[in-house]
Amino acid sequence: MSTPAPPKKPLTILVAATEAAPLAKEGGLGDVAGSLPVALSALGCQCALVLPAYREILGKTPFTVAAREVPIWMGPDRLLVDILETSLAPGVPAYLVRHDPSFLRDGKYGDAYGPYGDNDQRFLLFSKAVAALPRHVPFVPDVILANDWQTGLVMALLDNGALPGTAGVFCIHNMGYLGLVPPEHVPLIGLPDRYLDWRGLEFWGRMSLMKAGIAFADKLVTVSPTYAREIRESWQGAGLEGLVQYRSDRLHGIVNGVDLALWNPATDPNLVANYSLEDRTGKTACKADLLERMGLSGEFMDQPVLGMVSRLVSQKGLDIFLVAAQGLMDLGLGIVVLGTGDQVYVEALRNLAQENPGRFAAKIAFDPALSRKIFAGADLFCVPSLYEPCGLTQLYAMAYGTLPLVRATGGLADTVSDPRHGHSPGTGFSFTPYWAGDLTWAASRAVDAWRDPPTWNAMTAQAMKSAQTFTWDRAARQYLKVFHQALAIRRGGA
Numbered sequence: 001m002s003t004p005a006p007p008k009k010p011l012t013i014l015v016a017a018t019e020a021a022p023l024a025k026e027g028g029l030g031d032v033a034g035s036l037p038v039a040l041s042a043l044g045c046q047c048a049l050v051l052p053a054y055r056e057i058l059g060k061t062p063f064t065v066a067a068r069e070v071p072i073w074m075g076p077d078r079l080l081v082d083i084l085e086t087s088l089a090p091g092v093p094a095y096l097v098r099h100d101p102s103f104l105r106d107g108k109y110g111d112a113y114g115p116y117g118d119n120d121q122r123f124l125l126f127s128k129a130v131a132a133l134p135r136h137v138p139f140v141p142d143v144i145l146a147n148d149w150q151t152g153l154v155m156a157l158l159d160n161g162a163l164p165g166t167a168g169v170f171c172i173h174n175m176g177y178l179g180l181v182p183p184e185h186v187p188l189i190g191l192p193d194r195y196l197d198w199r200g201l202e203f204w205g206r207m208s209l210m211k212a213g214i215a216f217a218d219k220l221v222t223v224s225p226t227y228a229r230e231i232r233e234s235w236q237g238a239g240l241e242g243l244v245q246y247r248s249d250r251l252h253g254i255v256n257g258v259d260l261a262l263w264n265p266a267t268d269p270n271l272v273a274n275y276s277l278e279d280r281t282g283k284t285a286c287k288a289d290l291l292e293r294m295g296l297s298g299e300f301m302d303q304p305v306l307g308m309v310s311r312l313v314s315q316k317g318l319d320i321f322l323v324a325a326q327g328l329m330d331l332g333l334g335i336v337v338l339g340t341g342d343q344v345y346v347e348a349l350r351n352l353a354q355e356n357p358g359r360f361a362a363k364i365a366f367d368p369a370l371s372r373k374i375f376a377g378a379d380l381f382c383v384p385s386l387y388e389p390c391g392l393t394q395l396y397a398m399a400y401g402t403l404p405l406v407r408a409t410g411g412l413a414d415t416v417s418d419p420r421h422g423h424s425p426g427t428g429f430s431f432t433p434y435w436a437g438d439l440t441w442a443a444s445r446a447v448d449a450w451r452d453p454p455t456w457n458a459m460t461a462q463a464m465k466s467a468q469t470f471t472w473d474r475a476a477r478q479y480l481k482v483f484h485q486a487l488a489i490r491r492g493g494a
Contacts, residue, residue: 039476127153149179152213167490170217179209223390224411225253257472290377307378312341317384323436404428
């Protein structure tokens with residue numbers, strides 16, 4: 001009689017990120033880093049999160065001190081950091097790297113004047129603290145999942161033997177930010193010379209921390225399959241497309257998930273009326289509430305409303321949206337925009353609102369409650385991005401029965417199905433060329449569909465059903481497969 005194999009030990013996963021909801025969030029990375037550890041924990045993994053100890057976390061979150069005065073070498077300087085511990089969710093600890101000169105600031109990455117000038121040094125310090133963490137707290141990971149350039153150095157440190165037996169997986173959320181280190185700061189990296197040439201971190205006379213993650217991870221992940229293909233091309237590869245092509249056998253595309261407990265129109269307390277896939281009547285009251293709050297004319301109760309919640313930056317397609325705005329209004333669309341960002345776009349949106357009262361409204365703010373009212377109250381949701389690694393707002397809109405109008409790039413192409421491409425009934429409308437005219441053309445097809453209630457109702461129902469398939473459980477299972485593969489590579493099993 002054969003002896004049964006012993007049960008597999010649960011994987012221990014440390015997620016290293018520079019933001020994670022609800023502790024500290026700036027964008028989509030915060031949603032991922034806040035939700036994925038919880039979903040992995042539900043699958044039986046032992047998970048922990050590590051973040052910088054930002055002012056906003058320390059001001060609202062109870063914590064204990066897990067380790068004091070952990071030494072971190074930054075070139076010739078020995079800096080001391082404290083490791084604090086709090087909780088992301090029950091059973092999921094969150095460790096905070098406290099170094100007040102680096103992280104006790106009003107912003108995570110910058111202030112009203114732009115990115116902090118010492119961001120390379122701040123996140124070199126953080127990455128070194130991540131690699132040192134398991135020697136000072138009772139959590140030794142099988143795998144570290146590092147996210148974007150701010151934690152790219154962790155992969156090189158693991159390759160250099162910082163934590164023998166620990167595999168490194170690097171997730172690329174946005175290839176457009178390379179994390180460049182100027183020549184005068186290269187000694188702070190603290191790696192042997194073999195890591196600092198063209199085969200390692202070197203990038204046109206500087207060092208790239210994004211390149212460190214891509215070059216030295218055991219496995220690579222991007223946040224959608226289409227983006228995983230796009231970053232192998234020069235127009236999306238940011239100068240690293242050759243390296244991505246070289247390491248493409250280690251690269252996986254996994255679409256982000258949606259926490260349906262948080263993004264549910266049936267239970268959302270921010271809505272004036274709740275509704276569900278089975279009974280969508282409350283959406284009418286949500287539209288009336290949105291029009292009143294944003295100052296749009298009541299006539300748009302009988303005309304479609306287009307919403308946009310976005311960072312106001314070029315990546316998000318503001319250039320073509322602003323050119324197309326008049327044409328969109330000529331189609332009969334009312335428009336509401338919420339976001340913060342570059343001043344040139346802020347001023348352009350304000351001007352449009354002043355010139356088109358009752359038809360175009362813009363609020364320049366970060367307002368999570370209002371964003372949910374837009375997801376619920378709009379008929380269409382616009383995401384015309386120049387590039388979009390994954391995108392979450394189109395999924396939130398779908399969950400609320402609001403049809404996305406998107407440029408078919410990255411995760412937008414992977415999550416929105418256009419009936420023009422043979423999808424029946426479809427979940428939204430897409431266009432490919434980055435031109436204002438193509439955006440307007442796609443919007444005209446959307447308006448035509450809105451004027452045909454059977455078609456529109458079928459599409460909104462399909463969008464709500466489709467959103468329910470993009471769960472964090474689904475994404476976590478795919479990540480778990482990648483983690484096992486990475487661990488086999490690191491420990492010589494593949």
